[in-house]
Amino acid sequence: MAVHQPIIVARALRKQYGAFVAVDGIDFEVDAGECFGLLGPNGAGKSSTIRMITCLSPLSGGSLTVAGLDVTQEPRRVKRILGVVSQDDNLDPDLNVLENMLSYARFFDIPKAEARTRALEALSLFGLTDKQREKIDNLSGGLKRRLTIARALISSPEIMVLDEPTTGLDPQARHLVWQQLRLLKSRGLTLLLTTHYMDEAARLCDRLVIMHQGRILVRGMPEQIVRQYVGIEVIEATGPARDALAPLRLTEGVTLEETADTTYVFVPGPAAPLLARLDLPAEGVSVRPANLEDVFLRLTGRGLLE
Numbered sequence: 001m002a003v004h005q006p007i008i009v010a011r012a013l014r015k016q017y018g019a020f021v022a023v024d025g026i027d028f029e030v031d032a033g034e035c036f037g038l039l040g041p042n043g044a045g046k047s048s049t050i051r052m053i054t055c056l057s058p059l060s061g062g063s064l065t066v067a068g069l070d071v072t073q074e075p076r077r078v079k080r081i082l083g084v085v086s087q088d089d090n091l092d093p094d095l096n097v098l099e100n101m102l103s104y105a106r107f108f109d110i111p112k113a114e115a116r117t118r119a120l121e122a123l124s125l126f127g128l129t130d131k132q133r134e135k136i137d138n139l140s141g142g143l144k145r146r147l148t149i150a151r152a153l154i155s156s157p158e159i160m161v162l163d164e165p166t167t168g169l170d171p172q173a174r175h176l177v178w179q180q181l182r183l184l185k186s187r188g189l190t191l192l193l194t195t196h197y198m199d200e201a202a203r204l205c206d207r208l209v210i211m212h213q214g215r216i217l218v219r220g221m222p223e224q225i226v227r228q229y230v231g232i233e234v235i236e237a238t239g240p241a242r243d244a245l246a247p248l249r250l251t252e253g254v255t256l257e258e259t260a261d262t263t264y265v266f267v268p269g270p271a272a273p274l275l276a277r278l279d280l281p282a283e284g285v286s287v288r289p290a291n292l293e294d295v296f297l298r299l300t301g302r303g304l305l306e
Helices: 046-053 075-079 097-108 112-125 141-152 171-185 200-205 222-229 246-250 272-276 292-300
Strands: 004-016 022-031 037-040 061-068 081-083 159-163 190-194 207-212 217-222 234-236 257-258 261-267 283-287
Touching: 004 046, 004 190, 022 037, 022 046, 022 190, 022 207, 022 217, 037 200, 046 061, 046 159, 046 190, 075 081, 081 141, 097 112, 097 141, 097 217, 112 141, 112 159, 141 159, 171 190, 171 200, 200 292, 207 222, 207 292, 217 222, 217 292, 222 292, 257 292, 261 292, 272 283
Parallel strands: 037 190, 037 207, 081 159, 159 190
Antiparallel strands: 004 022, 004 061, 207 217, 234 261, 234 283, 257 261
16 A cells, blocks of 8 residues: 655645735645646636745745745755746756756756766756757747756756646647656656646646635546546537437436536436437537546636636
C-alpha cells in the first residue's frame, strides 16, 4: 500500500487584497511525486495560491508549508527547492538558448562547470541540444516552452510549479510538453500544475482541485470526480431533438441542463437504454463519454467569467 507523504500542506490558507478575498481559507495537500492540479476559471484564486506557494506574495491568513518549510519563515529555502515555469515568456532574447540556461543558474549560485553540465543534460532531456546556440527569437512557441521547463530544472528542484505550461501551443507542441512532464514525474519530481485545458488536467494530474471564487469546490482523482459529479455518458441534443429528451427528467439519477442552444443529459450509466425508450428525430442527438470539462462547467457555470 502506497504511503502518502505531503510535500505541500495548506491549512485555512487565505489571501486578501483590501476588501477582496482572493483565496478564502482553503485546505489541500500535495503528495511527493504526484502531479497535482489547480483548476478554475479566471479569478478563482489559482494564481494567488501559486504566488503564496512560490513566496511571491505574503499570506493573509492560515498556514502553508513546502517540504516542511514555513513559507513565511523560510522563503529563501523554499525558493531554492522550487522550479517555477511561469505562463509568460520570460526568456532573455539577448542570449542564446545555452546562455539563458547558464544565466538562470547564477540565481542559485551553481558553480560554472556544474551549471554547464546540468544545462546540457536538461537541454538533452527536452530535445534542445541542437538548439543551444540559437537565439530565442528564432524559436517556435513550443521550443520556447520546452526551454522554459528545461531551465527550471537546472536547480535540481524537488517541486516543479507550472502555471499554464501549454497556453498558446499547437496540439503537437502540447503533446510533446505532456510527454516530457510525464517523464519528469516518473523520475520522482513533484508537479504542481495550473491549467485551463481540462484534457491536460485529465491526462497529467493524479489528483486535483477545482476552485471558484477563492474556495475549493471539489477535490480528488479526475476519473472519480467525473463519475461523482457528471456520470458515465453525456447526451447532447440540439434543435427539435431537445424536446424529445424531456421525459428523461423523470429518470432517477439523470440530470438535465439547458443552455441557449443545447440540452445536456448527464447519465450515471450507459445512455443507450435510455435513448431506446424515446422517439428521437434522426438528427440532433449525440452521445459521448463524460469528461472533466463537464464537471468544470457544471460547477463554475457556462457563462464567461472575468
